[in-house]
Amino acid sequence: MAKRLIPTLNRVLVEKILAPSKTTSGILLPEKSTQLNSGKVIAVGPGARGRDGKTIPVSVKEGDTVLLPEFGGTQVKLGEKEFLLYRDEDIMGTLHD
Template sequence: MAKRLVPLLNRVLVEKIVPPSKTTAGILLPEKSSQLKSGKVVAVGQGARDAHGNAIPVSVKEGDTVLLPEYGGTQVKLGEKEYHLYRDDDILGTLHD
C-alpha cells in the first residue's frame, strides 16, 4: 500500500531536483557547480490562519518548480522516494522557463 503525505497548514512537500553529475560528453561535474537548489512541489497544505482566523493561502501550487534555501526543511522518506517539507515562507521563489 502506497502512502501519501498531505502537508498541514502552510507546509509544502518538495521533491528535490538533482542536477546531473556529468555532462553529455562524460565530463564529471563537481557537486558545487550547480548553484541553484531547486525542487518540484508535490503537495501543499491548506494554509495558515492569522490572529483573526482569516486564511492565509500558500503561495505555491502543486507542480511549481521552486528555489530552495541551502539549509532547512525536514527530510521525509515515503517508500523508495525522498522528499522534504518546507514552510511556505522558507521557499525563496518560483522558477520559470
C-alpha cells in the first residue's frame, strides 16, 4: 500500500530536483555548475491561521518548481523516495521557463 503525505497548516512537501552530472554528449559537468537548489512541489497544506482566525493560503501549488534554501527542511522518506518538508515562508520563490 502506497502512503501519501498531506502536509498540515502552511507546510509544503517537495521532491528535490537533481541536476544531471554530465551533458547528453557525455561531457562531465563540474559539481558547482549543476547546483541549483530546486524542487518540485508534491503536496501543500491548507494554510496557516491568521490572528483573525481566517486561513492564509499557501503561496505555491502542486506541480510548481520552487527555489529552496541551501539549508533547512525536514527529510521525509515515503517508500523508496525521499522528500523535504518546508514551511511556506521558507521557500524562496518559484521558477519558470
